Amino acid sequence: MRSAQKQKLSDSLSHQLATCGFRFTPQRQHVYSVLLGKLDHPTAEEVFIRAKRELPDISMATVYNCLDALVKCGLARQVSLARGATRFCPNMKNHCHFYCDTCESVFDVNLPAEPGIALPEGFKAAHYDIAIHGRCPACANGGK
Amino acid sequence: MRSAQKQKLSDSLSHQLATCGFRFTPQRQHVYSVLLGKLDHPTAEEVFIRAKRELPDISMATVYNCLDALVKCGLARQVSLARGATRFCPNMKNHCHFYCDTCESVFDVNLPAEPGIALPEGFKAAHYDIAIHGRCPACANGGK
């Protein structure tokens, strides 16, 4: 990534954090860059392992804190697809997730528009989470 | 519930289990009736507590086993909405879930039709899981 681009990213991160009353810290910056570095829906544990390469002293608690801050300020989504660890996704475009029940991989699937589901009186929707379960191409073939 | 109705339920349970190669057991029957008894999306722990009232010796491992069997044979859905325990839902009609981020309650929301999302070549969808996050009527008013 070019340095100017990196600068831009950290400006927007800093701004988004500030908007929600969070401080900008090296840990948060790095956790965000780890998320952006590989869009494979890592768990907190996986983010922790990746973050450690550059910040060897970062702790698990901090990774959770950073991820939560990113989610709260709208720079990442938390993805709960099955029992087991929650995953994180920095793709904030309108999309949903395909979860392969066989290999447990997650794929982003573009959504043309928000679903538009009629809610009963009084419910206030903040966001939609659509998950499609099934088999990915590799598992649909291989696994018979 | 009338006895004839109960009989019918356990017939269909027995049949569904058999179809997937599972055996019909008193524990599975009771766990299923616990789920049907209160449609509030309980966690495995909550099911365990409720099931114990009638089957005091049932174990947590059995509750998980029963719930998994019900899910696999199509009599219940597993619902992952946030970090923390998975919940279970015996409503198999076409519906989605509204999750109140404030009080953590779950509500069923009717869906007129399946969403119909275009998947990339090779992906095989088994089922859709739509969750709407936001605030329920009580929390939308009270909080704030």
Added chain:
DNA sequence: GATTTGGTTTAGAATTATTCCAAATATTGA
């Protein structure tokens, strides 16, 4: 510039959620 204030990080303990295991038991099919 020194001080206060409060958010953040850290390591590790604690808790929660789920899975695994081996022995005992129950169910199904022959």
Added chain:
DNA sequence: TCAATATTTGGAATAATTCTAAACCAAATC
């Protein structure tokens, strides 16, 4: 009825997440 196999049980083990207190750090105040 008997054998074969699935299921249940209690408890141990593991995985995922949260909590806690002390140290640290940045921004606001004096």
